[in-house]
Amino acid sequence: MANYIVGDIQGCLDELHLLLSSAQFNPEHDTVWFAGDLVARGPKSLETLRFVRSLGLSAKVCLGNHDLHLLAVSLGIHKAKPKDKTIPILDALDRDELLDWLRHQPLLLEHDEFVVCHAGVSPQWTLEQARACAAEVETELKGANWKKLIKKMYSNEPDLWSESLSGIERFRYTINAFTRMRFCFPDGRLDMGCKLPPNDVNANEYVPWFQLPERQPLSKAVLFGHWAALGGYVSDEVIGLDTGCVWGGALTMIRWEDKKLFSQQAL
DSSP states (O other), rough: EEEEEEOOOOOOOHHHHHHHHHTOOOOOOOOOEOOOSSSSSSSSSHHHHHHHTTTTEEEOOOOOOHHHHHHHHHHHHHHHOOOGGOOOHHHHTHHHHHHHHHHHSSSSSSSSSEEOSSSSTTTOOOHHHHHHHHHHHHHHHHHHHHHHHHHHOOOOOOSSOOTTTTHHHHHHHHHHHHHHHOOOOOSSSSEEEEEEEOSSOOOTEEGGGGGGGGGGOOSSSSOSSGGGGGEEEESSEEEOOOOOOGGTTTEEEETTTTTTTEEEEEO
């Protein structure tokens, strides 16, 4: 039994099939963990949703910002953009089943030795806080008020964590931390705009969320996607797996047990 964790698919299903084949992934024995953003910009978002859902218990999925945006588009909160290539999902006969399945996926996945999320874990959270905040949003997404949550999630504020946050502000911070952040400001506030590699920014202005000096220590490694400009980042504490397949880069996956990396160049 092996655990494979893979970065952003974004509709690059052909590359995913090749990657799983190269690793000899067997859904009868192995588990593949998806670090969010199954959809958008790539050619086969609809087919990707269908395939990942068909894997059943051998697949574990967390939500990314593009996945949540798809839910918003499905509600008419935002218009579908042709460049996102998600219109086939909205037109599919099984769209309601797929979207219902998608919104029931978590923000945070957890293994005995690691956690998986799309963008990362707020540097101001302990693991216990991260679990609790993820669970709060997941409960809302699965409940009767999920449409209200999706409608109101679009904002960069609040950008600083406080245990006193409540309601939509608390949910919004949680969603932004798990699905959108890359850098923090030195005081711990989340930045939502900069997508550059860390070496291309002023270190006195922007700090990668996982390098903030005041970051709370976690007892597990964090595996994440979302930040293609990192080009893959591996340390003992954090592993970034988005290597920009949809942008002509590669799809990257790690086998946890021996830390072997697998890569499939974009077709």
